[in-house]
Amino acid sequence: MPMSRLFKLLALAAAMIPVSALAEVTFTRDVAPILQAHCQVCHRPDNIAPMSLLTYQDARPWARSIKQQVMQRNMPPWFIDQHVGIRKFKDDPSLSEQEIATVTAWVDAGAPQGKPSDMPPPRQFEDADKWHIGKPDLIVSMPVEYTVKPASSDWWGNFIADSGLTEDRYIKAVETKPTPGGIRVVHHAVTSLVYNDRPEGGTLNEYAVGKNGDIYPEGSGKLIKAGARIRFNMHYHAIGQPITDRTSVAFVFYPKGYQPQHVINTMLSPNNDDLDIPAGADNVRSDAYFKLEKPARLTGYQPHMHNRGKAQCLEAIYPNMTVEQLSCVNRYNFGWQIAYNYADDVTPLLPAGTIIHTTTWHDNSSKNPFNPDSRNWVGFGNRTTDDMSRAWLNFYYLSDEEFKAAVEARNAKQRELSSQR
Ligand code: HEC
Structure with missing residues (x-):
């Protein structure tokens, strides 16, 4: 084979290898953007995750564990089988195959830092008391605080609060949430509507670790009637230090008089x-x-x-x-x-x-x-x-x-x- 042809073939073969496979995968350029987008919402100081993943220094000691958790798709938490049935969801936080490959390649290469100048600017976070459903029109809290003792067995119970509503309203979105510090002890919180001392109005929403609110599709909503009371069905779990919680539920209403076409069950x-x-x-x-x-x-x-x-x-x-x-x-x-x-x-x-x-x-x-x-x-x-x-x-x-x-x-x-x- 003439040299020039061999050379052309070699050049062609090299062109077919994706650039990412040739260049070294680094933290600052390749991995930090993934952690910002998919992990740091929980993995930052004073949040629910056990360690921060904000900086290279934070993440480096966890490299092997990170590889394992993302390969097994344990992190970010999202446990649906992505090969079966419906594949498109709202707020799907999961990593793409490509992102998993990037994280894995980084760990396999010895978890190099890369150029500090490649590091993206830090992600800005909302306050812990932010509502994901938008600005609430009404917030109803448990009537009292509950303090979880450092060592106690799991506790279940109900708290009932007046909604204060004096007219019927259709809700467009609902979100149940512990107080920011309470996130660490609230195993779950289910809110439901109570009329005449009976939970006749049905369930509103369930909070559990890592869950945001429910925003109903356009044109659909749920009805809360005047005089409704809200039941908080709580499940608390001790973590070795005293933690106080007062869970709330927030609502975004449809405009007064608006009647959604569909009522959500x-x-x-x-x-x-x-x-x-x-x-x-x-x-x-x-x-x-x-x-x-x-x-x-x-x-x-x-x-x-x-x-x-x-x-x-x-x-x-x-x-x-x-x-x-x-x-x-x-x-x-x-x-x-x-x-x-x-x-x-x-x-x-x-x-x-x-x-x-x-x-x-x-x-x-x-x-x-x-x-x-x-x-x-x-x-x-x-x-x-x-x-x-x-x-x-x-x-x-x-x-x-x-x-x-x-x-x-x-x-x-x-x-x-x-x-x-
Ligand atoms: C919704 C919150 C949340 C998100 C998002 C999240 N994590 Fe986690 N992570 C946790 C919590 C909480 C734990 C502690 C174990 C548990 O509760 O499952 C944890 C545990 C881990 C662990 C194991 C720590 C150990 O003790 O060995 C690793 C590694 C990890 N996460 C990496 C990641 C990475 C990488 C991402 C993004 C790709 C991510 N996590 C996204 C909340 C989160």
Whole structure:
């Protein structure tokens, strides 16, 4: 082969290797932007994460652990199986394959710092008391503070507060949140509406570590009636030092007199309270079914299990008996209660008669790091040491005409997209 041709071939081969594979991956240029975008919201001083990842000096000692956590997709916390069912969500914090490859390459190269001049300016953070739903029109707090003693067992209980509302209002968004310092002890907080001393108004919203508020799709909302009271169902967890909390719930209203076209339901899916998890057993399956009597749009989903929870899948059994997998949370992590809100253009449109089927798996073996005691049989109950196999479902009903129109609009969009390809 003549030299010039060989040379051309070599040049061609070199051109095909992506630049990133040739250049060294550095902290300041490649990794810091990823940490800023995906990690620092929790990993900074006085927040919920155990260490800061703001600077090279902060991050360097954690390099190996960072590689492991991002490769296993444990961090950032987002436990949906990205290969199954619906793949587009609102507020998806997860890393792309490319970002994971960058972090991994950096650690494998010995976690070099790189040029200090490549370091992006520090990310600015909002105050800890910021609401993610925008500026609230109404904030209702627990009537009293609760102090969690340094060493105490888990505590469950209810607080009831007056909303102070003197007229009916439709809400556009809702967010439940501990006081900034309380973030470290509030395991969960579920807010619901109370009328006439009974929780008749339904659930508003659930707070759990790392969760933001619910913003309802345009044109939909929830109703709070005049005189409503708010119930805070709290679960506190001690951390070895006294911590005081007074959780609040905030609302953004629709303008006065505005009536949203759709009213959102937040429902805890029916439970199979015959849950039967033998001592030491793994992959214990249970099933629950819920039938939609009217057409509906499902806007979000959140699995709800306790210590032994392992995985949960959600599927739709259509009236024509075809089955569609909607979502699977394949690495359920009890420490993180995460809501998965579907992107507007992929929210499941479910015809009347659809059965929503949840399949849940529990792990009661000693391999489960959250298992307090694998020697116990476990059944349904409210204590953390009992278990559950439920799902929070956010949905609203549609009329038959609206449902038809929504399906047609989506099909048209699909055709448009595929003709563009
Ligand atoms: C929503 C808050 C949050 C986000 C976002 C987040 N983390 Fe974490 N991280 C935590 C908390 C809290 C822990 C402690 C363990 C737990 O509770 O799961 C943790 C633990 C870790 C650990 C293990 C520390 C140890 O003790 O070994 C590593 C490593 C880590 N995170 C890296 C990251 C990286 C890298 C990102 C971004 C790609 C990230 N985290 C995003 C909250 C977060």
